[in-house]
Amino acid sequence: MNTTLDRRQLLRGAALAGSTGALATWMPAxxxxxxxxxxxxxxxxxGEEITLRIGRTPVTIDGRTLRAVGVNGTVPAPLIRLREGQNVRLHVVNELGEESSIHWHGLILPFHMDGVPGVSFPGIPAHSTFTYEFPIVQAGTYWYHSHSGFQEQEGLYGPIVIDPKGTDPAQADREHVIVLSDHSPLLGSKIFSKLKKQSGYFNRQRQTLGGLLAGRDQPPAERLMWGKMRMDPTDVSDVTGSTYTYLVNGHGPKDNWTGLFRPGERVRLRIVNASAMTTFNVRIPGLPMTVVQADGLNVRPVEVGEFQFGPAETYDVVVIPPEERAYTLVGESVDRSGMARMTLAPREGMAAAVPPLRKRPVATMKDMGMGGHDMSTMDHGSMPGMDHAAMGHGAGDAPAGQGSSASGAMSGHDMGSMNMRDFSVAPGVKKGPGVQTISPMPVDRTGEPGQGLEDVGHRVLTYRDLIALDRNPDVRAPSRELEIHLTGNMERYMWSLDGEKLSEVKAPIPFLTGERVRVTLVNDTMMGHPIHLHGHFFELVTGHGAHSPRKHTVLVQPGGKVSWDVTANEGDWAFHCHMLYHMAAGMMQVVQVRSAKGGAA
Structure with missing residues (x-):
């Protein structure tokens, strides 16, 4: 292998092409x-007939062998390549000793083929086979994953690419499918158990006295306010790089998965966030990306330097590498505790420098639903200790070690003129220990780049940048509106919709077949939530009319709100946060769509 770096590239100070060994000293350990x-x-x-076998399989990540659940012996599961207009039969063989399932994320299909046990079908029992069959009515980049237990976390996920019947408007000379994910040596059930016992268990980036003295953390007055509320502004991600290795196509950062190109080629990158819990910030230092597709549907090309996307979202980008050098694609976790990393290069064995992790974000009052309210103008004296009793539990109920996590009720606590326990602004939310706060002034954040990306020095994609390439199929005005609050108690690790966990919900959310509904999601928590509605695309209300971007998953920023219009498709459909442990804790309901005459599809 060539062990010599290009001297001119070194002198330019850029982390450019060269041997992997020569660049190693430039990279974080x-x-x-x-x-x-x-x-x-x-x-x-x-093809028309595909067999997928679900089973236990070992995986080697950064030289370490770990256990996983895979499909056909691989993690990620195989890329399923289909063509718009075909019919497909997928024979899924469950070789596990437990129930399994596969959900075809983003695909429009009959609801009983959607793959959610207990909602659209009974699941696939251990050592049995289930055949999914449905027509392929769309094109684009999608993915599939288990909807049973924590199998998705343990490796049961894979990409889907559907080629269009006609000409693809996103022309490219070559393409790479890039699946970003997170993997832990801990079983999903063990991770969930630790979160339930101590929600901040995996947060190793709390504020310290040293950080305060060095000016790296919040100013003293602001920190005092958060302390009085007993909330932790560094609680950005529940599960972090303290246990996760962030993967590209099943490979860790040290593995250096590499996609090849020739200088000057148009290279299409189909990027899927198949993580269980990680919002990624994606960039390629020194190489702009042109976004051409969002959640599988074409958008007008928009050039950016970075984008943030939550679990279950997909973006297709086109890059044109001009030089015969290597580039690093970085998928940095939103809390900056680690990154997925790969290389784009003209030949095997090359690498570029890996940028250091950036300073982790710290939550602001805007993230708490204060609409950007300045803490310095608030009456600090109006913040007495937390009234835990108002939440139906005493201070002693909190597990040991959680004093710095978001906790208890803010029963009637005014932050200046803002009451974070004012249920009158959310009359549809059920009061109880599962609702820690209500956002007093949630704002539409679809024009913002995402948590922690406000001042990165380059253009970051926002939802408002997305404009559908084709006119939307249904441009009727909605006939009614529905507001749904994303609620939680971060200390007790309780997550819900409108204050009700799935196990507490007495009836599904009712829709009529074909009706147009405007849904507004209000995030009453200080953590982002990627919300997914099965079996549908919805149009984000971002001011683009008949060319509003259509998505199947939307990341609702902390303290923010998002509105979208949807045309209801008949059937029973899961509706949930795509953070796996949020869903498991209860942030899920069922949307039931029936014709006006009654009956199911």
Whole structure:
């Protein structure tokens, strides 16, 4: 292998092409390569008849062998390549000793083929086979994953690419499918148990006295306010790089998965966030990206330097590498506790420098639903201790070690003129220990780049940048409006919709077949939530009329709100946060769509 770096590139100070070994000293320790680069496309299956076998399989990540749940012996599961207009039969063989399932995320299909146990079908029992069959009525980049237990966290996920019947408007000379995910040596059930016992268990980036003295953390007055509320502004991600390794196509940062190109080529990157819990910030230092597709549907091209996307979202971008050098694609976790990393290069064995992790974000009053209210103008004296009794539990109920986590009720506590327990602004929310706060002034944040990306020095994609390439199929005005609050108690790790966990809900959310409904999601928590409605695309209300972007998943920023219009498709459909442990804790309901005459599809 060539061990010499280009001298001119070194002198320019750029982390450019060169041997992996020569660049190792430029990289953070956790990203230093153990291989010359893995140039290995994802295994692919296609055709009218496809067999997928779910089973236990070992995976090797950064030289370490771990247990996983895979499909056909691989993690991620094989790339399923289909064509718009075909029919497909997918024979899913469950070789596990437990129930399993596969949900075809983003695909429009009959609801009984959607793959959610207890909602749209009974699940796939251990050591049995279930055949999914449905027509392919769309094109684009999608993915599939288990909807049973924590199997998705343990490896049961894979990409889907559907080629269009006609000409693809996003022309490219070559493409790479890039699946970002998170993997832990801990079983999903163990992670969930730790979160329930101590919600901040995985947060290793809390504020310290040293950080305060060095000016890295909040100013003293602001920190005092958060302390009085007993809330932790660094609680950005529930599960972090303290247990996760962030993967590209099943490979860790040290593995250096590599996608090849020729200088000047248009290279399409189909990027899927298949993580269980991680919102990623994606960028390629030194190489702009042109976004051409969002959640599988074409958008007008928009050039950006970075984008943030939550679990279950997908973006297709086109890049044109001008030089014969290597580039690093970075998928940095939103809390900056780690990153997925890969290389784009003209030949195998090359690498570029891996940028250091940036300073982790700290939640602001806007993230608490204060609409950007300035803490310095608030009456600090109006913040007495937390009234835990108002939440139906005493201070002693909190597990040990959680004093710095968001906790208890703010029963009637005014932050200046803002009451974070004013249920009159959310009359549809059920009061109880599962609702810690109500956002006093939630704002539409679809024009913002995402938590922690406000001042990065380059253009970051926002939802308002997305404009549908084609006119939307249904441009009727909605006939009614529905407001749904995303609620939680972060200390007790309780998550819900409108204050009710799935286990507490007495009836599904009713829709009529074909009706147009405007849904407004209000985030009453200080953590982002990617909300997914199965079996539908909805149009974000961002001012683009008949060309509003259509998505199947939307990341609702902390303290923010998002509105979208949807045309209801008949059936029973899961509606939930795509943070796996939020869903498991109760942030899920069922949307039931019936014709006006009654009956199901």
């Amino acid at each position: 956790w990203a230093q390569p153990i291989s010359a680069g893995i140039v290995k496309p994802l295994p692919t299956v296609s």
